[in-house]
Amino acid sequence: MYTGPKLLELLASKHQQQNTSQLYKQEIFTLEWRAKVGSFPHPDLETLISAGEPCGAWKPEQGRPEDKRNVGENWRYLQELPLYGYIPGSSIRGLVRAWAEKRPEIRDRMRELLGKQENDNITAGKIEFLDAWPRKAAKLTLDIVNPQQDFQVFHRGQSTPVSSYTLGDGQEEIEIIVAIRGIPNQTTPEEVAEVWDWIKQALGFYGVGSRTASGYGSFKDSKVKVRPEPDYRTKNLIFTLYSQGSSGPDMRTMELRPSHWRGWLRSWLLRFFLGVMNQNNAETTVNELLGTLEPDTQKGLVRLQVTKGNSWGEESENKPDFYCWKGQVRISAPTEILNKVILPVVKFAASLGGVGRGWRRPLHIFTMNNGNKAARGTYLHLKHTVKNQETNAEETKNFALIPNRVEVWQNTYRVWLEFVQQKWPNRISLNSNQNLASEVFSPQTCVVYLVPGPVREPIDQQDMSWLISNPTDTRGDGMNLIYQNQYKRKIDVGGNAGNGGAYCSWVSIKRIKFPNREQNTACSEVVCVFKGGNNSLRNQFIQDVSSIAGAARVFGS
Numbered sequence: 001m002y003t004g005p006k007l008l009e010l011l012a013s014k015h016q017q018q019n020t021s022q023l024y025k026q027e028i029f030t031l032e033w034r035a036k037v038g039s040f041p042h043p044d045l046e047t048l049i050s051a052g053e054p055c056g057a058w059k060p061e062q063g064r065p066e067d068k069r070n071v072g073e074n075w076r077y078l079q080e081l082p083l084y085g086y087i088p089g090s091s092i093r094g095l096v097r098a099w100a101e102k103r104p105e106i107r108d109r110m111r112e113l114l115g116k117q118e119n120d121n122i123t124a125g126k127i128e129f130l131d132a133w134p135r136k137a138a139k140l141t142l143d144i145v146n147p148q149q150d151f152q153v154f155h156r157g158q159s160t161p162v163s164s165y166t167l168g169d170g171q172e173e174i175e176i177i178v179a180i181r182g183i184p185n186q187t188t189p190e191e192v193a194e195v196w197d198w199i200k201q202a203l204g205f206y207g208v209g210s211r212t213a214s215g216y217g218s219f220k221d222s223k224v225k226v227r228p229e230p231d232y233r234t235k236n237l238i239f240t241l242y243s244q245g246s247s248g249p250d251m252r253t254m255e256l257r258p259s260h261w262r263g264w265l266r267s268w269l270l271r272f273f274l275g276v277m278n279q280n281n282a283e284t285t286v287n288e289l290l291g292t293l294e295p296d297t298q299k300g301l302v303r304l305q306v307t308k309g310n311s312w313g314e315e316s317e318n319k320p321d322f323y324c325w326k327g328q329v330r331i332s333a334p335t336e337i338l339n340k341v342i343l344p345v346v347k348f349a350a351s352l353g354g355v356g357r358g359w360r361r362p363l364h365i366f367t368m369n370n371g372n373k374a375a376r377g378t379y380l381h382l383k384h385t386v387k388n389q390e391t392n393a394e395e396t397k398n399f400a401l402i403p404n405r406v407e408v409w410q411n412t413y414r415v416w417l418e419f420v421q422q423k424w425p426n427r428i429s430l431n432s433n434q435n436l437a438s439e440v441f442s443p444q445t446c447v448v449y450l451v452p453g454p455v456r457e458p459i460d461q462q463d464m465s466w467l468i469s470n471p472t473d474t475r476g477d478g479m480n481l482i483y484q485n486q487y488k489r490k491i492d493v494g495g496n497a498g499n500g501g502a503y504c505s506w507v508s509i510k511r512i513k514f515p516n517r518e519q520n521t522a523c524s525e526v527v528c529v530f531k532g533g534n535n536s537l538r539n540q541f542i543q544d545v546s547s548i549a550g551a552a553r554v555f556g557s
Contacts, residue, residue: 040140042165306328311324451552
């Protein structure tokens with residue numbers, strides 16, 4: 001029996017009977033993805049658990065609760081816990097306080113209504129924040145935390161995924177009943193309404209719980225226009241991603257997670273900062289921007305939220321399977337940081353690869369050792385809305401660098417570098433990582449070429465189907481080169497996903513709808529090679545790329 005919302009029903013009824021309904025406010029907020037809120041002591045004393053109320057017993061076949069399990073074992077035995085999830089009222093109250101503290105014009109008013117503590121003097125608040133329960137019972141479900149920075153940027157070993165349990169399964173939205181009430185004879189309806197507006201703003205901007213900057217705890221857009229933090233700006237990017245598929249705790253369930261986007265942004269920022277700072281300063285700067293848990297917890301300046309579009313995880317009409325996700329990614333940060341640091345890096349990242357699993361390769365057909373065909377790679381398309389200066393009308397344009405305009409690539413990087421030098425002058429150390437065996441993005445440590453092919457676009461994006469069935473014909477000249485025997489599955493160039501240990505490729509390749517008239521192809525490939533120090537095989541690959549008929553260097557030396 002699920003009794004979570006019963007207290008709210010009783011309180012609403014009581015205020016109605018006492019003609020004090022204006023002191024009680026409640027509304028349904030829709031949780032878009034997952035939320036990690038509060039804490040519950042999981043018996044193994046290690047796994048992170050969101051707040052929950054016991055609703056059953058451990059089953060004997062699940063093993064002992066205190067057993068340590070990896071993610072795979074938890075998926076087999078404990079996909080969900082005998083706990084109904086909810087959002088503690090204290091979490092919402094703390095969220096509202098944090099939101100109001102950043103707004104000097106209402107800070108004192110917030111302390112008056114929500115209470116304050118000055119040394120040993122405590123002033124109680126006038127508003128009660130009630131626990132927020134799902135309308136329908138929702139058990140806590142298995143989630144995964146799997147940092148990829150060391151693997152993706154420094155080419156170190158894969159990290160061990162860690163289990164986490166959250167409110168929400170990552171697939172279905174959850175309706176949450178949020179409620180407050182003013183203490184009778186101490187508050188007025190106007191004060192309750194004032195605090196209620198703060199709640200809508202705080203939930204709309206921050207979300208609730210931990211890891212909200214990574215997309216957890218986000219609520220669906222409501223009719224309330226969310227006011228940004230002082231000196232903050234939000235950039236909405238419209239994305240379409242065709243992909244071989246990414247996953248969470250279950251490798252067979254395809255999902256695009258906000259954490260995929262967060263990891264994408266974090267890795268690219270680190271690559272850029274490694275190009276202008278030593279490793280310690282680069283990591284410090286990224287931690288300041290995006291936050292970190294180790295060695296000390298630090299809150300970041302940049303927030304990222306993902307909104308689902310009409311197509312989310314749609315499967316292709318023919319084999320081999322690929323998937324499509326459409327939506328918006330919203331990036332919020334202090335105005336200068338967003339415009340001059342974050343967005344230029346995002347523009348480069350969108351021009352050089354995709355997001356999630358297979359991001360370093362264009363979406364193509366791959367023939368496995370057993371002869372079966374599989375989809376590999378991604379195709380990411382970012383757009384944004386801009387205002388036409390002449391007509392004042394809004395227009396949707398690509399958010400990427402113009403492929404063959406060398407001066408655009410160079411100037412975008414130069415302007416970014418000039419601001420970074422101005423913002424962090426004491427951290428700058430140009431060329432300090434030229435010999436670092438890592439992915440460092442700078443004109444000296446990587447090179448980008450535009451090469452022809454394939455002859456035509458291999459997928460029909462409208463019908464979600466392959467137009468070409470021959471694997472070779474789905475590849476351009478960059479992909480054909482990296483699939484040659486001297487580079488394929490070589491850890492110094494092409495990487496290797498199997499044979500006991502995974503190694504990232506040092507080359508990213510993105511297919512774009514940009515014709516190469518010299519070679520008469522409808523598409524081109526953008527090939528980015530990270531030098532990673534002085535490596536003979538990578539140097540040879542760069543020479544071979546430059547020798548491709550119709551190739552043009554657009555960045556780096």
